Amino acid sequence: MTAPAATVDAGPVSRPAREHSLLRRLIARPDGAFGLVIIAIFVVLAAIPELLVGPLQTATTATGGRLQPPSLAFPLGTDELGRSMLNLTVHGTRISMVIGFLATAITVFLGGVVGIVGGFAGGKLDSVLMRITDFFLVLPTFVLALILAPIISDVIGTGSTVLGIRTTLVVIVVVVGITSWASTARILRAQALSLKERPFVDRARVIGAGRLHIVRRHILPNVVNLIVANAVLVFAGAVLTETTLSFVGLGDPFQPSWGQLLNAAEDVGAANLGAWWYFVPPGACIVMVVFAFTLLGTALDDLLNPRRRQRR
Amino acid sequence: MTERQAVTDAGSSTDGHGTADDLLRIDDLVVHFPIGGGMLDSLMRQPTAVVRAVDGVDLTLRRGEVLALVGESGSGKTTIGRVIVKLTRPTAGRVTFEGQDVTKVWSGQELRDYRRRVQIIFQDPYETLDPKQTIYDFVAEPLEVNGLGSASERRDRVLGALEAAGLRPAEEYAARYPHELSGGQRQRVVIAGALVMGPQLIVADEPVSMLDVSIRTELLRLMLALRWERGLTYLFITHDLSLAWVLADRIAVMYLGRIMEIGTAEEVIRTPRNPYTEALVSVSPSPEPMSREGRSERTILKGETPDAVRIPAGCRFHPRCPKAFDRCLVESPPLFDVGGGHRSACWLAEPGADIAGRALPVVDAAAAP
């Protein structure tokens, strides 16, 4: 049953104006605004931790007592070395966020290119690309990271850095990237494959459009929502993988991350001692970042789909 | 590979030879699709079977005419349309446009020129429009792709095309997205998108079959009005013989990749010379309640159109033909001219055929024990 066309108050043809306001329309939605605000806060925390909570505290610069509960001086309490949990949690933000963003970038790029090229080109190229994808698809992220992290750390040494990031972190980024692009590629390929058969792609061919134009104008806009949804999941996954690796002791001991804090809390037996302030702040941060990205993903998905744009 | 469905008497045929009136000619067109099994087959390039979608077709489109290509599903009519707009590569045969062989044109300026002059309207207006594209972008896309006109010229041409397609005020429609329009409006957008390049030939592949009856007529009227205003030629692909009867100058009836009969609409519908066309005409729906006599006069063919993978030998229609005789089982009939360009691929239409003597059915599905 086709509903009659709803009348919309369409203004004059001013396309750029419609597209420009994506950010504004994102903010106009409660979920989009909420997600953006949370992520913005964490980005600020990651960018200027020193300005907010002072330099990273170490065992020597610690000012508090052992495992003090939250107080005015230490709003989030202290760890077993007397360091402020607020200080540590804020400083841990950077690592988690950097890993998340880099891993997501790798995933979206590799997955997007392989998936769309494979699906759109088809034939032998597609077959070859998909076999490669399948290989990476079955690689277990965590086990791979578990094996690679110590090896690479041994070879390069834990102290050295690549592009300003410590090698162990690079390992995590790379491992998360190379294990999660495959599923993104699979999903995008399936979508590209079905889009390719849609009459609007045929029509684009008939008007003389080249492959690049078709991919850019017809395939990409129709998979953006999938890419966004996927990126959110990958980001969350990367943060969690870093957390897990740090938790089992494969993180970078010189740079605190949320995962490391959880690991340290476990080592000390914070839960048994009733020191909830040790594991709740980093844990809450992880949950909040993942939640914010999920909100943002849903909001973007809605906004990028013109069909849903009308209902508010 | 296939015996050519030749015109037996080329001299007397009006469109057997190219004339200045011919806009597009198709000669002995063959389109075969290999259908493979699994992935290994496609890697090894070993097709397991071949779908003979189009199996030797000659067709001429005269300048300014509406030619209806009628057939049931699987007849190959859509494939012919796709070959003409260069979406499908023919296996063999020749396509000539304005006297120039365009069969091998697959790239470059030549292809771009051809695409500007030959456009297609697809069946499903819901699927032809990209849901993520505004109406303006859809109609402007051909100009953009081909780098035609400045921004303001494009704007004028897009709005002009939208108005020509009956979408007024054009500015208001231009900013909308497809889902904000009704089916009829969408198909008008598709028409505007085809018109914007100023084509000479439009292949219309079932352009109204998804639309409600009350909306159909306005669209057909629009298409035919554009034919006069802009000197368009239409290849109108449809499964609906009644619709072809109403709007076409000439009708070509296809069955299993072949043309069975071609002629003016009057000739094909009123005096069909092919048993397949006769049967189609007799069962074509009409909103008039049929009398008992009318019902008993219908020829309801038995069975269904076979798969194009295994096309029967001889005349491909013989297993279902109520008038088939011995020759039909072994020999495929060419298109015989039965007068004035009206042609039929049936041995009964052979010049000088003793119809009365020959129409002794040896295969009669209805009377099977």
Add this chain to the structure above:
Amino acid sequence: MSLPVPPSARDGITPPDVQTEELEEQEALEAIAKIDQVAPSAGITTAAQRRQRPLPKLADPAAPLLVVEDLKTYFSTGSGPVRAVDGVSFKLEHGEALGIAGESGCGKTTTALSLVRILPANAKIMSGSISLMGIDLVPKSDNALRRYRWREISIVFQGAMNALNPVRRIRDQIAEPIEERLGESPKAARKKAGDLLELVGIPRRRGDAYPHQLSGGMRQRAMIAMALACDPAIVIGDEPTTALDVMVQAQILELLEHLRQKLGLSLILITHDLSVIAETCDRVMVMYAGRVAEEGPVDEVFRRPRHPYTQKLMAAFPNIRADRRTLDVIPGEPPDLRQPPPGCRFAPRCPFAMPVCREVVPPETTFSGVRVACHLYPVGSDGVPVTVPPAMAVDALPAAAAG
């Protein structure tokens, strides 16, 4: 009853592998030809023996088969209720075939699906009554209504490929309702499924096939067999031939006609295609924008259409038997059913619209068995059809007529 044996097989000259498919086709043709010979004793009820199974407990044997009164089914949407069916009444007698015609969105499908309440989640029957053999189905709970689905009212859907389960043999799918709903043994159910297949012209042996192994026409026949499985009081056909080629469509309509004669089937046929109704039905109900425009015997309505919408709709159909190669135009589009026009819903598109049409809902008046809701035919008028004024009847497709 023995299996049909193809003549070539009898002669023993058929190589088994190469010609299997041709063989099956041959068999299918013979099965269709044999339809007439299927004995009534094959477990199928005939018109004379109709209702072998007892009537529902509360049924009134003297009541008409189906009476629908003032049915209203609305869809709730974010922008207000869509009045998809807005006060529809009709009647179906035993053995009668009623065609419901109209364009998409006119409420024909919603009307029919309201009978068995197979509706989308946001649809609700607001008021009215649906009385099947004297039992009102509207107040019944969903649970109680289930007893009537398929057993009393079954449906043949449009897309047989979607309605059939792709991974089950068709015989099992037909046997399922017989077993589940009628409580017959699996063996008896499968036997009856075989009978049903033969009844609709599918060789019994082909019951082993999966849906994709059947042609489009055969699948639709299987769907019909499935609808007949529980010997229902009413079969609803929802665009049963729309997706089929014209020749196959003719075959299926022939089958329906045959089943009606043989089984005394009561049929409600929903279609946008007037020709299907003209060929198959006794009565036709033309709907527009959720209301009945005109209802009556097929011969009367199609030969002397009264409602301007019926006239326009018929003229908008391409007619291969008409000499004039014209198509009529109905200007505009159907109304938005969230805010339907206050008076007659067709008034904005009607060539005869009078001031009263835009304000007052036309009452239904009856002339020689035809019910029509139009101000052109007020109560007490002679009911002579008012036809489209000649000025309006210009060729809609002048170009084609000239060519």
